[in-house]
Amino acid sequence: MVMRGALLLAATFALGGCAGRATEPVETQVAGALVVHDPAGWRYTVVLDTSLTFDQAENAVVATEMWAAVPGLSFDLQSAACTAGDAHTICVQGATNETLEKMGDGVAGSTRRDEAHDGAVVLLGQRLPYADRIAAHELGHAMGLVHAGEGTIMCATSGCAALTVEAADVAQFESTRD
Numbered sequence: 323m324v325m326r327g328a329l330l331l332a333a334t335f336a337l338g339g340c341a342g343r344a345t346e347p348v349e350t351q352v353a354g355a356l357v358v359h360d361p362a363g364w365r366y367t368v369v370l371d372t373s374l375t376f377d378q379a380e381n382a383v384v385a386t387e388m389w390a391a392v393p394g395l396s397f398d399l400q401s402a403a404c405t406a407g408d409a410h411t412i413c414v415q416g417a418t419n420e421t422l423e424k425m426g427d428g429v430a431g432s433t434r435r436d437e438a439h440d441g442a443v444v445l446l447g448q449r450l451p452y453a454d455r456i457a458a459h460e461l462g463h464a465m466g467l468v469h470a471g472e473g474t475i476m477c478a479t480s481g482c483a484a485l486t487v488e489a490a491d492v493a494q495f496e497s498t499r500d
């Protein structure tokens with residue numbers, strides 16, 4: 323772990339400033355891989371909440387473009403006030419870094435997934451740089467992905483995460499669908 327990081331609930335991506343501090347991540351992760359049986363799990367509505375800043379919204383859009391690396395996966399982007407993830411819907415909200423820090427040291431994003439509906443609420447903070455990859459990481463959680471090894475977008479901290487969606491991330495996505 324090169325940079326500090328933290329993971330809360332099933333899904334938060336930690337990114338410290340580049341202070342180079344090494345701290346242990348606090349991680350609680352969903353056990354095992356989720357399998358999305360619903361064929362509609364290849365298509366998500368991503369709602370950009372009105373709480374997002376322009377930059378946060380931009381990062382969320384870039385994140386959906388990164389996930390286009392998965393053949394057959396598509397997103398409907400909408401801009402509207404959202405509070406929860408309906409079926410196959412990911413509500414992306416903006417948060418301040420102070421709010422995320424309360425979840426844990428170095429937390430830069432957070433995802434609360436509703437497994438029953440294959441939906442989620444994603445919170446994006448304002449940390450830079452790499453805000454787009456934080457958004458992509460959280461989007462991965464929103465779609466049911468869990469943390470993975472070094473060099474993947476789903477790696478838990480800034481020290482190990484890839485800059486974009488990699489082949490191993492695509493493979494994890496595909497492994498969680500029928």
Ligand SMILES: [Zn+2]
Binds near residue numbers: 329334335336
């Ligand atoms: Zn994470």
